[in-house]
Amino acid sequence: MVTIQDNCIIKVRNVDFYYGKFRALTDISMDFEKNRVTALIGPSGCGKSTLLRLLNRMNDLIDGSRVEGEVVFEGKNIYDQDIDPVEIRRRIGMVFQKPNPFPKSIFNNITYGPRLVGVRKKSDLEALVEQSLRQASLWDEAKDILGQSAMMLSGGQQQRVCIARALAMKPDVLLMDEPTSALDPISTAKIEELIEDLKKRYTIIIVTHNMQQAARISNYTGFFYLGKLIEYNPTEKIFTTPDVRQTEDYITGRFG
Amino acid sequence: MKWRYIKQNLFFGAVRLSALTITTAVVAILFYIFVNGISVISWDFLTLPPRDAMTKGGIMPAILGTVYLTSGAIIIALPLGVISAIYLNEYAKQGLVVRIIRVGVNCLAGVPSIVFGLFGLGLFVVFLQFGSCILSGALTLGFLILPTIIGASEEALKAVPQTFREASLALGVAKWQTIYRIVLPNALPGIMTGSILGIGRAAGETAPIMFTAAAFYTSKLPASIFDEVMALPYHIYVLATAGTHIEETRPIQYGTALMLVALVLGIDLIAIIIRSYIRRNRRW
């Protein structure tokens, strides 16, 4: 297990999570280092998405769900009474498994969030769109069709619009739930490159089912099984000399 | 031929027959009204008030009255219905209370329109002392079409993909803004459809306005929402049942019915055009 001393941006402490009576996560404690990529892996249904959505309070939307324990972001528990989940989600952005652009133009997809938090000037919005699209490495493909509906783009392009849309809110952390699982290898490679680039400015936590992907892009990897964090170590260690037998079995595909 | 194909053909035959029956009925009714009513339709008929104990002249006050009552009903019921639907679908915890409210709404949809008329009479005309006027009639009709609008709005809200809501909320956009900026615009075409049905119903009803708004005869046009008005369905009813010249005024009755149908179809057409325009601009 790793404990990150300095530069820790999110600390999860003894978290249990329930969907009604069903406990989806058991006693999770884990630290996320700033400006690093952390991968969450594990078999289907082990609670990766649940943990991810817990980090920006997206699970609040689910009726009957309940959190115990603490998620500390910048020294405050985000589940404290006086914390506004809206504010948390602004600081901790999210990209979903299926690309989900709004049925609006590319331009309006990206400016939707910033406009609602008070960016009004046309020149500011235009600059923001360019910056976000460049960061999402979509600028060259999209700069001439900003007025076109984002729904008309390919899946890979749509996913990058969604990344740009999240980045336009200038978050500190970017949560990504299997962002490439619906994409072809070329779009996947593009997004992996992009993640490499983004970690200079953002902290990235990514769920993936693709072991090579986790090995390629992440600094740390956490392996989950049945709602428990089985092993959390630097990625290199996990993929060469894991501490736990179960991790090794899963990574080498001997799991069953 | 195999039994399977016979069954399939029987089924398709039954489906075609039902479709044909409905279409024939609609066309027959429209045709009948058209043939009987078209002879009296003229510019004067549409722009003049009735005269000579309503055996001659036009129906302009009734057209205007129906337009006022129907618009009033929509102005009242649309916001109320949409807001209720938003509450039921977006905010309320799904449970017993919401289920009871839904059952209530459905029951409301099944209440006979004469009951709405009496309710309007009791509440608006008598208790609140609005008298028999546009306001009372519009309120009564508004309540009448509320269930239709709530139902259609809820369906429309449900049809907005959950992923849109999640995408917006995940950006740190507040829930009410998500509903206002993302959910509502995408539900709008569906809500429009509900309103179309509501408009048709409100324009055609007689019983709810009989005690609350409709005048037997007035030649003057309403000056405020506290005035009585004539209305097309009530005018037909009066001419066909209560006058001393029932047979003599048959053409006028059919002409009025034709106008009512044309008015409702016209409103529907406008709503359909607006809806398809919104749909086209949504591009998805």
Ligand SMILES: Nc1ncnc2c1ncn2[C@@H]1O[C@H](COP(=O)(O)OP(=O)(O)OP(=O)(O)O)[C@@H](O)[C@H]1O
């Ligand atoms: N909204 C929900 N209501 C009830 N149970 C849920 C809900 N969402 C997830 N679960 C349950 O919680 C457990 C963890 O689900 P979760 O989606 O976090 O898994 P996951 O690791 O992301 O799986 P996958 O790799 O398939 O995406 C599963 O057993 C699932 O059935």
Ligand SMILES: [Mg+2]
């Ligand atoms: Mg998942």
